[in-house]
Amino acid sequence: MEEKSEINGHAVPGTGTTDRIMEKNAKKKKKSTGEKVVMFLRRNMMVILTVTGVLVGVGLGMMVRTMNLSRAHIAYFAFPGEMLLRMLKMIILPLIVCSLISGAASLDTRSLGKLGGIAVTYFLATTLIASGIGVALAFIIKPGVGAGSLNTNSLALEKVSSNKEAADSFLDLARNIFPANLVAASFRTYATDYKMVAVGNTTNGSLLYEKVPVGTDLESMNILGLALFAMMFGVALRKLGGEGEELIRFFNAFNEATMVLVAWIMWYVPIGITFLVASKIVEMQDVVLLVTSLGKYIFASILGHIIHGGLVLPLIYFCITRKNPFTFLVGLIAPFTTAFATCSSSATLPSMIKCVEENNGVDKRISRFILPIGATVNMDGAAIFQCIAAVFIAQLNDRELNAGVIFTILVMATASSIGAAGVPAGGIITIAIILEAIGLPTNDLSLMLAVDWIVDRTTTVVNVESDALGAGILHHINQQEMKKQQLRQEGGELTEVRVEVAANIQAEEETSPLVTHQNKDAMPEAVESVL
Template sequence: MVAEAAVGSPKRGTANGVAAGPVPPGGGGRGRRARRVRSCLRANLLVLLTLAGVAAGAAVGLAMANWAPRLSQEHLVAFSFPGELLLRLLRLIILPLVVCSLVGGAASLDPASLGRMGGWALLFFLLTTLLASALGVGLAFVLRPGVGTQAPGAQDAQLPQTKSVLDSFLDLFRNIFPDNLVAAAFRSYSTKYQQNVTNITLTEPCENEEMNILGLVMFSMVLGVTLRKMGAEGELLIRFFNSFNEATMIMVSWIMWYAPVGIMFLIAGKIVEMENASQLFASLGKYVCCCILGHILHGLLVLPLIYFVITRKNPYRFLWGIVPALATAFGTSSSSATLPLMMECVEERNGVSKHVSRFILPIGATVNMDGAALFQCVAAVFIAQLNNVPLTFVQVITILITATASSVGAAGIPAGGVLTLAIILGAISLPTKDISFILAVDWLVDRFCTIINVEGDAFGAGLLQCYVDHNEVDLGSLGPELAEVKDDASVVPLSPEADPLILKMVKSGSPSGDTNTCEKESVM
């Protein structure tokens, strides 16, 4: 205590123990507030720049709307070129992101190392993700946020040829199991019809110039499981894919620092091309409301209902215990930044043991993406409605499969949900250029996605604790399994969903101010 006083005295305006003068009243408080404001601005710099890009794009587009009839097509293309670069960069990163993230994610989730408890947890996460995807598609069809607004160029889009249900399902499975992996990187399979001289309709195999996302997803997941089954011999290749994945995520973080500029020109170009910009803004507002409503229904009804049916306990009391973590998730838009505080909440407020929380929460942060899957499904249907493209039953099934499967290896990276949306659009042959509308409001929707992702992880920990209590599982038996998870975490590290400044904030300290943050993150 004496040493602390001696060390602390010079900080209160003393020199060698002699008072140097009174401290101005409120001076220290103003300094702390200024430091907090600067820290908040640094942590949310990318969000602020994105908002500025959206506002500037809307202002420039509305200002140039009167000049649109005088501009030639070449002028419009040149004006929108910085935004086109952003979309090209995002499409560029899709292939390595899909392959590397899914291989690493599947390799880190070997059921033999996770045990029966881990298997039940994975089943819960995948089931809730599928339910969230179905809820998103259903809401988008009911509320129809994109109906009544035509995207630029939609009138020139060719509607897909109507196919029989049998051929549609056969094409779905042909794409899931491609015969040429290299060709799957830039071609997909589709059956088309033609009539011969006797007017007999014949089926003709045809390859579209589009990436076969479903085939790449299936191959990557099978390869990851295979490498894990190989043991030590496959470890080197797993590390290669994980290193490649980390390099890809760093590249994405660089791309996202260019995103505010690209978004500004994308929005301005779309407004100049559209005849009724106010109708576009109204549709975007309906899209945001549709996403938020879906997240509210999933977070306050679906997840609590599953928890109540299995545990017969009050789910809203459990939900009240993790409110601080949910608030942090909304503020940071990062599951990784929320993970230490989530562990503290479920352990101290909801009675989940440390073995269970530190075993399942890092897995959920990698696998469970309920909020992102819901928003991607709403966005896919929204873009289809903007382009007046009616979705068939098989295309809806493809959306659900792609959104659920891609969540297994989805990394928490900047615009990770938007990248997965580009994958879904490619799987159902929709144009990716309209992702610019989603990017304009992603800064808001992504925060609700993070809340649902974090809430799903917490309910998964609560259900696993109930399983342990009812079956009297010896928590000591989790030791080897937990060690396996920690080893995998060192190979497949979790990455923040926000910009690199969030990562710096997480490394420097816990959002909750907990001094044991480093110890908790080492468990991840």
């Protein structure tokens, strides 16, 4: 039988049971180091597996490259990576629409306008800074000087045709903001094409033709139009009051279910990334010739991304929040790795939202409202390499760039990066807008396309980093505003009687979460006073 004793009238276990309990506690203490390691591995398992996938992909690609596979076999080899991209793209539509609707509906109209204004200011400021860095580096490094003999024939590259007018590009951007058909916008984007129409005869009797713009549809999701509609729809639901609550709850539940799907897809990411990286290495032709010929351009672009992503963006975050930006960025290694492998801001969005909320504690209302917008319009990395590419092609063609042309490049790069699609090589065609605006030929775009698979990886990482830090800044500003409102609501008189009303804290907790949140700091003192 167990020995029992009494303390204050309550039976407690005897010394034998107490010894066993103490032994168990001692064993737990001995395992504490091992448990910490296991907890660390569990917490960072996705990051470890994702980074490992990249490294294994590089090694696997170098091995398979020696086998001289046919085009068909390379396509089969790339199939697991293709499946990852398809799964990520599958989740983009419900994620963007539901997150923006629930985010806009959960925010007050005044705070929505304030946060939106801050976000737009941040996006424009960082993109302008990125464009300035790109132009400055292009003039310092001069990647196109002395490379006049470089052409697509020497590198065996195909010509890239782009005859689109700059004015039509911006008109297409405006048309896509307001899609005529929301269902079609899920898989089509409006784009202007041209056809030659006979308008009369010349003096010698031959027909006179005129180039006329004609609207066409491209097989690409119109994310910009869907995002704007989702935001406006969320604001409209908020305005309905009680009548819109059911629909808001529906989209909130839809959003949470989508994030569960994202969590499942994330476990396939390491496998997909391995084959994405490996297949890209296998596909490379004469990479040594490309890198040596376009080495300055590649170096300037990657250096610009390192400066902007490693110095400028963290400095902006630190100046506004007074917090260590690199602590914030450490929690985002997994989405950065996904961005590096997939080269798609949109495909990285599910992972980014998950990590920003879970690892960095950003408010869901902020992250699910700002990040989808950022993935659509905030393209800092694209602005850098577009500016470098424009100056590179100008130097390649021995064109002098005066102050007016440089200003045009800055403005056009900032504006055109907003409409750049968040897909691999999405920024290449937007360079044509800049070239057309400053009167440069677009036939050298194939040089950019040849090494885009290298530059686009750091481009996408900088794009998603800027989005994430923007969400962190907005979260900090929102927290500061909440604290100011809390102090205003409390006032001097309430502070004096806080201890006296401590006995009612339990009742307040059950009826008003807002009061609980406001008085959370005062609870330990209040309970002690009551006792």
